Amino acid sequence: xxxxxxxxxxIKNQWLYQQVEVEFPTKESLKGRExxxxxxxxxxxxxxxxxxxSYEPSDVFELDDVFVVDFHRLTVMFALMQAKRWQKxxxxxxxxxxxxxxxxxxxxxxxxxxxxxxxIASGIVSxxxxxxxxxxxxxxxxxxxxxxxxxxxxxxxxxxxxQDNSDIYLEI
Numbered sequence: 001x002x003x004x005x006x007x008x009x010x011i012k013n014q015w016l017y018q019q020v021e022v023e024f025p026t027k028e029s030l031k032g033r034e035x036x037x038x039x040x041x042x043x044x045x046x047x048x049x050x051x052x053x054s055y056e057p058s059d060v061f062e063l064d065d066v067f068v069v070d071f072h073r074l075t076v077m078f079a080l081m082q083a084k085r086w087q088k089x090x091x092x093x094x095x096x097x098x099x100x101x102x103x104x105x106x107x108x109x110x111x112x113x114x115x116x117x118x119x120i121a122s123g124i125v126s127x128x129x130x131x132x133x134x135x136x137x138x139x140x141x142x143x144x145x146x147x148x149x150x151x152x153x154x155x156x157x158x159x160x161x162x163q164d165n166s167d168i169y170l171e172i
Contacts, residue, residue, distance in 0.1 A: 030093035079099035082136060132166065135171035153168075
């Protein structure tokens, strides 16, 4: 576990914050950014170790059930899934306002995992040089968390795209 966020986490956070740095941001989206920033104080980062990583075969995500968020309707679904990470309804509403402002761009990709046509998991994959960060994970069923991480790694083609000296971090 690392004490300080790795550089890639700082890049991801800056990318998110910039989503509401527009000429006329809504006060709700700015408040949502504050709520999000506050939540980062409790986050830790760990280097991914494949040999210490496991999940139940019954929890597997089919790759066809994991989607890159690349149009607005999926962005709204992503924001609604992410908002479930907060307890207070007002915070949830502000997070939805903040995250629905996202414009799809490098270095981050948003993902949704589905089961039976319903979204049940969400997360962000960030890539910079030889580093990758899997963050902002949410699963309806906590037991499926590692299976969703495995699906994200496979969907991203980690084995083919990252070099041997690459680092993969998980935000917990």
